[in-house]
Amino acid sequence: MEKNAAELLKKYLSGQCTPEEKAMVEDWYLQLPFQKKAPAAEQIEASHDEVLDRLKQRPKTRGIGYLKHIAVAASILLCVGLGFVLFNRKIEPMAGLAKKKLEDVLPGGNKATLTLADGSVVDLDKALNGEITKQNGIVIRKTENGQLEYIIQDDPDAVSGTNTIATPRGGQYQVSLPDGTKVWLNAASSLTYSYPFAKNERAVALQGEAYFEVAKDKQRPFKVRANQQIVEVLGTHFNVNAYSDEPMQKTTLLEGAVKVVAGGNEVRLKPDEQAKFNAASTELVVDKNIDPDQYIAWKNEVFAFNNEDLKSVMRQISRWYDIDVAYKGKITTEKYFGEIPRSANLAEVFKILELNHVHVQVSGKTMTITGN
Known part of the structure; x- marks a missing residue:
């Protein structure tokens, strides 16, 4: 049976909760990282039935914006499983040593290297602001806010060259390319x-x-080659996720129009649509039922999860916190919804994600998740 959430909150505010009940209320609160104050008991009771009704009617995909608009108190129902947490689940806090080690793992930041045409490598994290180099009539400089930009200068003797900007695990960077196109690297x-x-x-x-x-240039289309797919545009805003360890490569369009070619197939996207390419089956499909903001949340310093399993969540965590993840036992198949700030240390993140059936051990830079 579900506990009466309103009564439990009243007990908490009056200091009459048992240790287990106190832990339960605080766990609910931690799963609402952006909420600044606890909800009133009346909000809980008023929204409880409405939330359950909405969950029953919820289509296969819902955007993060939808989750935000459900009453705050009842959003404790939206964390795992079919979208809700049973009120009577037991809370098993992380062991002290594991929590301490996770607290030492800090979030990523602006880190990248730039490989120049002559093969030399510049550590952009350590490079001073201002001009880094001048090659082929183009000045490459680091701005005060930690971005890389190219300034084209007239040079009749200029010859072409190639640069590569790369971020490590735990790094991100922004670059303005010679044509004015802005790129944010995860x-x-x-x-x-x-x-x-x-x-x-x-x-x-x-x-x-x-x-x-992408800067507009009708005479020169902009092409992104990512693994086995090509994304072609004239001028637009879009996101490409083509990590080799992801089962699906995703191109999400926010503005303009793009053509995606992959696996011998071709699709054209309109704003708020996504192309999904399965490299194993070479299937390329268009998903028109997405919340595009979810797929660029990382650019805005947020992890956004919408019906994602634990391993999908942990792949994102692994890249940002520069840790390895291993699994033992039967891992939960419950799904996650919600948002977590990327500025949190790993202990705070895992507290928000922690489930009754998930346990964590930390050894060096490896986090082992153990199921039942």
Whole structure:
């Protein structure tokens, strides 16, 4: 049976909760990282039936925005499983040593290396602001806010060259390319590009994930080659997730139009649509029922989960916190919904994600998750 959430909250506010009940209420609160104050008991009772009704009617995919608009108190129902947590589940806090080790794992930040045309490598994290180098009539400089930009100068003797900017696990970086296109690189990603771009196209090669705001140029389409797919645009905003360890490569369009070619197939996207490419089956499909903001949440310093299993969640955690993840036993198949700030240390993140059937051990840079 479900506990009466309103009565439990009243007991908590009056200091009459048992240790187990107190842990339960605090666990609910931790699963609402953006909420600044606890909900009133009246909110819980008023929204409880409404939330259950909505969950029964919930389609296969719902955006994170939908989750935010459900009454705050009742959103304790939205964390795992079919979208809800049973009120009577037992809370098993992390062991003290594991929690301490996780607290020492800090989030990622602006980290990247730049490989120049001559093969030399610049550590952008350590490089001073200002001009880094001048090659082929183009000045490459690091800005005060930790971004990389290219400034084209007239040079009749300029010859083409190739640069690669790469982020490690636990790193991210923003670069403004020679044509004015802005690119945000997620962790464990790389972008290779020529400068100046060719006269008939602007081609880049991506490994990992990046968000693009492409400068308009009708004479030169912008092409992103990512694993086995090519994304072609003239000027638009879109996100490409093409990590090699992900089962599906996803191109999400926010503005403009793009063409995606993969596996011998071709699709065209409109805003708020997503192309999904399965490299194993070479199947390329369009998903029109998505919340695009979920797929660029990383760019806005947030993890956003919508019906994702634990291993999918942990792949994102692994890249951002530069840790390895191992599994033992039967791992839960419950699903996660919600948002977590990427600025949190790993202990805070795992407390929000922690389930009754999941236990964690930490050894060096490896986190082992043990199921039943």
